[in-house]
Amino acid sequence: xxxxxxxxxxxxxxxxxxxxxxxxxxxxxxxxxxxxxxxxxxxxxxxxxxxxxxxxxxxxxxxxxxxxxxxxxxxxxxxxxxxxxxxxxxxxxxxxxxxxxxxxxxxxxxxxxxxxxxxxxxxxxxxxxxxxxxxxxxxxxxxxxxxxxxxxxxxxxxxxxxxxxxxxxxxxxxxxxxxxxxxxxxxxxxxxxxxxxxxxxxxxxxxxxxxxxxxxxxxxxxxxxxxxxxxxxxxxxxxxxxxxxxxxxxxxxxxxxxxxxxxxxxxxxxxxxxxxxxxxxxxxxxxxxxxxxxxxxxxxxxxxxxxxxxxx
Amino acid sequence: xxxxxxxxxxxxxxxxxxxxxxxxxxxxxxxxxxxxxxxxxxxxxxxxxxxxxxxxxxxxxxxxxxxxxxxxxxxxxxxxxxxxxxxxxxxxxxxxxxxxxxxxxxxxxxxxxxxxxxxxxxxxxxxxxxxxxxxxxxxxxxxxxxxxxxxxxxxxxxxxxxxxxxxxxxxxxxxxxxxxxxxxxxxxxxxxxxxxxxxxxxxxxxxxxxxxxxxxxxxxxxxxxxxxxxxxxxxxxxxxxxxxxxxxxxxxxxxxxxxxxxxxxxxxxxxxxxxxxxxxxxxxxxxxxxxxxxxxxxxxxxxxxxxxxxxxxxxxxxxxxxxxxxxxxxxxxxxxxxxxxxxxxxxxxxxxxxxxxxxxxxxxxx
Amino acid sequence: xxxxxxxxxxxxxxxxxxxxxxxxxxxxxxxxxxxxxxxxxxxxxxxxxxxxxxxxxxxxxxxxxxxxxxxxxxxxxxxxxxxxxxxxxxxxxxxxxxxxxxxxxxxxxxxxxxxxxxxxxxxxxxxxxxxxxxxxxxxxxxxxxxxxxxxxxxxxxxxxxxxxxxxxxxxxxxxxxxxxxxxxxxxxxxxxxxxxxxxxxxxxxxxxxxxxxxxxxxxxxxxxxxxxxxxxxxxxxxxxxxxxxxxxxxxxxxxxxxxxxxxxxxxxxxxxxxxxxxxxxxxxxxxxxxxxxxxxxxxxxxx
Numbered sequence: 005x006x007x008x009x010x011x012x013x014x015x016x017x018x019x020x021x022x023x024x025x026x027x028x029x030x031x032x033x034x035x036x037x038x039x040x041x042x043x044x045x046x047x048x049x050x051x052x053x054x055x056x057x058x059x060x061x062x063x064x065x066x067x068x069x070x071x072x073x074x075x076x077x078x079x080x081x082x083x084x085x086x087x088x089x090x091x092x093x094x095x096x097x098x099x100x101x102x103x104x105x106x107x108x109x110x111x112x113x114x115x116x117x118x119x120x121x122x123x124x125x126x127x128x129x130x131x132x133x134x135x136x137x138x139x140x141x142x143x144x145x146x147x148x149x150x151x152x153x154x155x156x157x158x159x160x161x162x163x164x165x166x167x168x169x170x171x172x173x174x175x176x177x178x179x180x181x182x183x184x185x186x187x188x189x190x191x192x193x194x195x196x197x198x199x200x201x202x203x204x205x206x207x208x209x210x211x212x213x214x215x216x217x218x219x220x221x222x223x224x225x226x227x228x229x230x231x232x233x234x235x236x237x238x239x240x241x242x243x244x245x246x247x248x249x250x251x252x253x254x255x256x257x258x259x260x261x262x263x264x265x266x267x268x269x270x271x272x273x274x275x276x277x278x279x280x281x282x283x284x285x286x287x288x289x290x291x292x293x294x295x296x297x298x299x300x301x302x303x304x305x306x307x308x309x310x311x312x313x314x315x316x
Numbered sequence: 317x318x319x320x321x322x323x324x325x326x327x328x329x330x331x332x333x334x335x336x337x338x339x340x341x342x343x344x345x346x347x348x349x350x351x352x353x354x355x356x357x358x359x360x361x362x363x364x365x366x367x368x369x370x371x372x373x374x375x376x377x378x379x380x381x382x383x384x385x386x387x388x389x390x391x392x393x394x395x396x397x398x399x400x401x402x403x404x405x406x407x408x409x410x411x412x413x414x415x416x417x418x419x420x421x422x423x424x425x426x427x428x429x430x431x432x433x434x435x436x437x438x439x440x441x442x443x444x445x446x447x448x449x450x451x452x453x454x455x456x457x458x459x460x461x462x463x464x465x466x467x468x469x470x471x472x473x474x475x476x477x478x479x480x481x482x483x484x485x486x487x488x489x490x491x492x493x494x495x496x497x498x499x500x501x502x503x504x505x506x507x508x509x510x511x512x513x514x515x516x517x518x519x520x521x522x523x524x525x526x527x528x529x530x531x532x533x534x535x536x537x538x539x540x541x542x543x544x545x546x547x548x549x550x551x552x553x554x555x556x557x558x559x560x561x562x563x564x565x566x567x568x569x570x571x572x573x574x575x576x577x578x579x580x581x582x583x584x585x586x587x588x589x590x591x592x593x594x595x596x597x598x599x600x601x602x603x604x605x606x607x608x609x610x611x612x613x614x615x616x617x618x619x620x621x622x623x624x625x626x627x628x629x630x631x632x633x634x635x636x637x638x639x640x641x642x643x644x645x646x647x648x649x650x651x652x653x654x655x656x657x658x659x660x661x662x663x664x665x666x667x668x669x670x671x672x673x674x675x676x677x678x679x680x681x682x
Numbered sequence: 683x684x685x686x687x688x689x690x691x692x693x694x695x696x697x698x699x700x701x702x703x704x705x706x707x708x709x710x711x712x713x714x715x716x717x718x719x720x721x722x723x724x725x726x727x728x729x730x731x732x733x734x735x736x737x738x739x740x741x742x743x744x745x746x747x748x749x750x751x752x753x754x755x756x757x758x759x760x761x762x763x764x765x766x767x768x769x770x771x772x773x774x775x776x777x778x779x780x781x782x783x784x785x786x787x788x789x790x791x792x793x794x795x796x797x798x799x800x801x802x803x804x805x806x807x808x809x810x811x812x813x814x815x816x817x818x819x820x821x822x823x824x825x826x827x828x829x830x831x832x833x834x835x836x837x838x839x840x841x842x843x844x845x846x847x848x849x850x851x852x853x854x855x856x857x858x859x860x861x862x863x864x865x866x867x868x869x870x871x872x873x874x875x876x877x878x879x880x881x882x883x884x885x886x887x888x889x890x891x892x893x894x895x896x897x898x899x900x901x902x903x904x905x906x907x908x909x910x911x912x913x914x915x916x917x918x919x920x921x922x923x924x925x926x927x928x929x930x931x932x933x934x935x936x937x938x939x940x941x942x943x944x945x946x947x948x949x950x951x952x953x954x955x956x957x958x959x960x961x962x963x964x965x966x967x968x969x970x971x972x973x974x975x976x977x978x979x980x981x982x983x984x985x
Contacts, residue, residue, distance in 0.1 A: 037887055038800035042808060045793035045862060052855045053815050056826035063826055070829075113720050119713040130971055131721050134728060137967045137974070139916030141934035142956040146727035149734065149949055157730060157748035189723065194978070201979045243817075250819030253918045257938065271821035271919075278825045279923055287825045294822055302817045306810070368878050389884035401875035405897040414893075415883035466883075 063288040070285060078289040087265050087273070092293070094180070095269040099249040099297075102187040106248075107241050109188065110195020115225075117196070118203045129200065136193040144257040147186045148173070151258070176266035179259050183267050186254050191247075195240055202236040203229070239308050242301045249297055270294050318379030318392075318469040318502055319344045320365060326373035327360050327526075334360045336526040337374065347496050347503045351513035352523035352549070359474055361523070362506045366472050367391050379469055394463035395472040398479060400455045402447040402462075408434075409443045412461045426465075433464040436498060437491075453484045460492070464499060471496075473505040477512060489515055510550050514538070522546045544679035547601050547672060553636065556607065556646045557599040559676065562592055571600065571668075574642055582617035582668055589673055592682060601672035601681070604636070607648030609656075610665040617669040628656045637662070728960065734953035735759070742949055758954035768955065770929055771936030774846045775959075778932055779914040781850050786857040786910040791903070794865030795891050799877060809866060816859035824923050827852065831924070846930045852920045857913050861906040864980040868902030869895055905977030908970060912963045933959040 067074045082088040117128050135143065150157050151172035159169040172182045206229060214224050230237075252271040255261065261268035261276060268276070270293055278287015320342040327335040335357040342348045350358040363369040365376055367388035375382050383391050394415075402411050409430050416426045434440045437457040447455055456476060463471055476492070477485045493516055496503055507513055513520045514534040522529040522537065522545070530542040541547035547555045561572050562581075569586040572578045581589065592598070610620040626645075629636040630652060637648045637656050648664060650656050673682045734742065736754045746752060762768045796802070797809050831848065835841045842848040872895060880890045896903060921935040928940060937955040941948055967974050 034800060034887075035802035038796040038802040038805070041792035041796040041800075042802075042805070044789040045812070045858060046808065048789060048854055048858055049811065049815050052827070052851070053818060053823065056823045056830055057818070059830060060823070060826040063829060109720075112716070116713040116717050116720075119709060120717070126971075128717055128721070129975075130968075132717075132724050133967075133971075133975070134964070135724050136978075137912070137963050138728060138960040139912075139918070139934055139963060141916065141918040141938065142960045143727050145938070145952055145956045146731045149947075149953060150727065150730055152947075152949070155742065155745060155748065155949070160748050189727070193724070197975055197978055201975075246817055246819065250821040252821050256918075256922075271819075274821070274825060275919075275923070279828065284825055284829050288829075291822050291825055294819075298817065298819070298822070302814060305817065306813070366878075366882060368881070388878075388882045393882065395879065395882050397875040397879060399873060399875055401873065401879040403876065403879075403894060403898070405900075414880075414885075418884045418889065462879075462883075 060288045060292055063285050064292055066285040068283045068285060074285075078286050081286070082289060087268070088290075090265060091268045091270060091273045091290070094267060095249060095294075097180070098184060098187070098251075098255075098269050099245060102184045102191065102248050103241060103244050105184070105188045106191040106195050106244060107237070109192040110240075111199055111237075113192065113196045114199035114203055117200055129197070132196060133193045135189050136191070136197075140190050140253040141257060143190065144186055144254050147182070147189075148258055151182055173259050174263060176263055179263060179267045183255050183258055186258060187248060187251065190254065191244060194244065198236055198240045199233065202233040206232045235308055239305055242305045242308075246298050246301050249301075250294055319346075319377075320470055320502060320504065321377040321380075322361070322365075322374070323377070324374040325361065325364060325371055325376060327357070327364060327369060328372040334526055335364070338523075338528055340521060340528065340531070342502060342504065344502055345500045347505065347516060347518045348521060349505045349507060349513040349517035349519075350521045350523055351507055351510055352529075354508055356523040357526040358506045358508075358521075358523045362472055362474055362504055365470070365504060366393055366395050392469045393472055394466045394468040394470075395474065396456075396459045396463050396476045398475040400447070400459040400479075402455055402458055404447050407444050407446055408439065408450070408458050408461070411447065411458055412465050415462070415466050429465040429467070430461075433461040436464065436495065437461050452480050453488060456480065456488055457491070460495060464495070467501075469502065471501050471503040471505075473503065473507075475507055476505075477507070478509070485512075492516060511552065514550070520550075522549060524549075541601075541672070541681055543681060544599070544601075544674050547674070547681060551603060553604045553647045555601050555603050555672075556644065557601055557674065558644050558646060559642045560598050560600045560673075562589060562594050562596075562598065562673075564594065573600065577621050577641075579619040579621075579666070579668060585617075585668060585671060589682065592673070597676040598682075599674040599676050601674050602646075602666060603670065604647040604649045606667035606670045607637075607646060608665055608667070609650040609654035610663040618665050618667050620663055620665045622661060623664050624661045625656055625658060628658055637664075728957075731953045731957045731960070734949055735957050737950055739948065739950055758950045759958075762951060762954055762958065767928060767940060768936070771931055771933045772958070774931060774936075775915060775933040778846060778849045778853065779911050779962075781847075782853040782857060782914040783907055783910045785850065785854050786861050787903070787907065789854065790858050790862035790865055790906065791896070792891070794862045794869055795895060797862070798866045798869035800887070812859050812862050812866075815855075816863055820856055820917075820919050823855070824919055828923055843924055844926050844930055846925060846932065848924050849914075849917075849921060849932070852924065853914050853917060856917065857910040860913075861910055864906055864909075864977060865899065865902055867980055868899040872898055901973060901976060902980070904970065904973045905980060908966055908974050909977045911966065915963055 063070070064078055065073055065075055067077070113132060117125055117132070120128065149155075153171065153174060156169065156172060158172065162168040162170065171178050173179050210228050210232070211224055214228050219227060249269075250271055251269065252275065255267055255269055255272045256275065259267040261272050265273075270290060274287045274290040277290055278284050281287070320340075322338050322340040325335060325338045326333065338357075338361060340348075350361060352358050360369060364371050365378075367383065367386065371384055375384055377383065378391055378393070403414065406414065412430050412433060413426045416429065430443070431440070434443055437460060439454060439457050439461060442450060442454060442458070447458070450458065459476070473492075477488055480488060489512060492505075505512075505516060514537075517534055519531060519533055520537055521531050524545050530537060530546045532540070537546060537550050541550060541555075544557070548557070558573055563570050563572050563578070565578075565580075568580055569589065570578050570580045611618075623639040623641070623646075625637050625639050627638045629638075632652070634649045635652050635654070635656050637650055639646055639648075650662070650664070654662070656662055674680065675682060730749075733749065733751055735758050736751045736756070738753060738755050738757060741751075741753055793812075797805055797812070828843070831842050835843060842851070876894060876898070877890050880894045885893065916934065917932075918934045921932045925931055925935065928936070931939065933955075937952065937959060941952045941955055
């Protein structure tokens with residue numbers, strides 16, 4: 005009887021000492037395994053994203069031959085150049101206009117797709133997403149050919165209406181228009197697909213309740229659809245702002261920044277200066293100017309995403 | 317097959333103690349149900365037995381061996397989850413045999429065990445289906461099958477029936493009982509449903525706030541609850557608690573419910589409660605079935621009184637009545653022909669042979 | 683009296699129903715009308731690629747109706763598909779994409795599993811970091827990376843610039859963060875009980891990953907694979923910066939730098955090349971549209 009009572013006690017005390025150390029080692033093992041599984045990712049981000057980001061800061065303080073420290077000399081030089089301010093202006097116009105139209109167009113298309121009978125939606129959605137699927141470098145080539153100064157298929161068509169010929173990529177203003185147009189063409193489907201997903205997630209009962217409350221079509225969009233989609237609209241827009249602001253392919257292929265630097269944006273100009281012009285420090289300085297805008301957009305996205313997480 | 321022992325088991329999450337020192341001995345072949353409201357620590361206790369949660373203090377033994385640091389797979393246990401946790405990409409047979417395949421059992425034995433379990437659970441024709449093609453009850457069977465084929469020392473059930481509708485729950489309850497009668501594996505079963513606990517268990521463990529309130533057979537818990545919590549948790553409709561005092565009147569003990577209502581205690585009860593100070597604030601605990609319509613002939617311990625009913629609920633075989641006494645709502649069960657009507661007076665009788673007295677402050681059953 | 687009211691109510695009600703369905707019919711007609719316009723807008727460039735690719739140089743320079751092929755010919759396709767140079771581009775692109783997809787999956791799937799299921803020191807910070815990295819565009823990093831690899835080459839003597847395999851190191855910076863992010867989302871949506879059941883069944887962490895998580899999250903895995911492939915296939919800036927010799931180029935850069943010779947644009951071949959370059963993503967899209975779209979929307983809706 006005493007034996008039985010004693011045994012668990014003895015076991016318990018013997019165990020207590022052993023438990024603490026081995027429990028810790030088990031925990032350690034599990035988190036060590038987890039850390040090892042994430043290690044390649046950590047190394048990749050550290051060496052190929054974080055390190056070059058700081059390296060860019062360092063490069064931006066060197067002179068062209070990268071032999072001498074010039075502090076903020078590159079930035080001073082940029083501020084004095086008219087082209088730089090042109091690039092700043094164009095980047096902003098390009099990004100804001102393109103994103104606005106992409107968002108608007110995407111919203112409208114998503115609504116029309118959502119409107120038609122469900123069985124046809126797949127087909128239309130499939131067709132309308134094609135611009136997003138084609139590599140932008142390839143599709144921009146097609147646009148370049150459509151805009152060709154002498155053989156433009158657009159001008160050929162417009163000539164029947166007595167319009168044109170339009171210098172799509174030859175004139176500064178038209179070139180800006182063309183670049184933005186192509187960007188909208190590539191990016192609007194992304195908005196469309198995001199909005200469509202959001203539209204589908206709005207419960208039908210809400211619309212029915214709104215209809216019973218006497219809301220008309222416009223009021224239903226304003227009071228039901230938009231508030232329900234607010235978060236996804238915000239995230240998509242901010243995300244698109246980043247991508248558009250940092251765009252390279254379309255401008256590079258369509259105009260290469262011309263005519264007379266009137267379509268250059270940060271990325272293409274950084275490439276021109278840094279790689280083609282072999283002035284790596286100056287190129288790094290130019291691309292660093294994207295950071296503030298990207299950072300602001302990123303902070304807002306993070307905030308929205310964590311908000312979504314909290315709601316769920 | 318094995319006994320399970322818990323010695324002063326504690327689980328702390330940061331500052332909060334979810335389980336505060338539990339001692340429990342579960343015998344071989346026994347079916348033990350842990351029951352309690354949500355957050356009482358019953359699931360945490362089960363998960364500690366399974367090894368899915370580390371224990372902060374104390375010891376857990378399965379088959380006599382301390383398993384505190386043994387990983388779940390080496391504890392030789394099987395678990396059935398609330399949401400079944402069937403692997404969605406595997407067929408029923410694959411789901412059931414996954415554990416055996418991981419342990420590299422011979423194919424023939426795996427097949428034999430799966431077939432046997434499937435026959436026992438009556439899911440032979442479902443063996444090649446995916447979980448998505450099964451109904452809730454069928455999924456539940458498969459989840460049990462997955463536990464059975466392992467032939468473990470202990471079965472652990474974590475609220476396995478709460479995702480089923482009421483009718484299916486009753487059916488599966490019987491099913492689980494049948495399976496246990498066949499395989500006789502030691503079982504720990506967690507539920508918040510006291511009916512499930514009462515119907516399934518050899519012994520029920522009532523938990524509250526991370527502590528064990530009472531351990532006992534279903535009948536013990538029902539008739540001899542140790543605390544107010546157990547008394548109110550077990551049984552539906554719940555036990556009534558009416559504020560009262562004990563008085564001495566001419567050498568006899570009587571119980572006073574209000575200015576007007578006073579009952580003499582039956583001899584057995586009087587002897588039992590003799591020592592309670594007359595000034596103590598007490599609660600009369602009485603189950604609804606012991607508040608009935610008054611009958612013509614007098615029986616010892618059954619005392620008549622008048623009440624005005626607030627609400628009546630005709631259930632068919634009986635009518636539940638509700639009235640107020642000393643600010644407490646009291647439920648009784650009367651014959652459907654007793655003439656109970658909403659808002660009408662009715663002569664009732666209380667069976668004091670089955671009364672409980674509780675201390676109003678401590679909640680202890682006296 | 684009663685008959686009168688009933689008579690009156692009948693037709694008005696009918697008219698109301700009629701107007702409602704008429705509204706709907708008009709809304710539908712307008713929807714189709716605008717969808718057709720948008721579809722034309724969307725499909726014009728690719729269709730024009732196809733039209734031009736079927737024309738001979740003579741027909742292109744003849745400036746006939748550009749929207750019609752009068753003498754269809756496959757000479758552009760034959761020309762490109764028998765050109766060693768073009769096949770080399772295609773081969774390079776295929777190699778790069780396949781390797782990058784493999785590398786991406788090998789890095790991001792275990793990492794996502796660790797981040798979604800196994801807490802370790804700094805894991806929440808890392809998850810946020812992964813998402814932030816995905817927001818960093820390649821146009822921000824190409825200059826420092828270029829210099830880094832140049833310095834690395836000078837230092838170690840291993841010359842990576844102007845070798846196609848340098849892209850295997852660069853592309854994962856674009857694909858891994860996004861793929862990890864959406865895999866975290868897919869893994870996190872798997873009920874916790876499923877891995878607990880697996881653990882009780884005796885599976886190790888690695889077996890839980892390979893035998894439960896990967897099969898269950900297969901749609902996410904396919905979406906991530908498609909994403910990694912299309913990004914690798916379409917990437918233009920990195921190969922433009924890092925590779926110059928014609929035998930090291932991938933499709934997009936190869937077509938643009940070799941088919942455009944000075945001011946002479948061989949549009950028939952350029953469009954054929956562009957179409958062939960667009961074909962792999964388009965084919966994948968045609969067959970796996972739902973996965974493609976799931977991956978697209980997962981970035982913002984998961985996690």
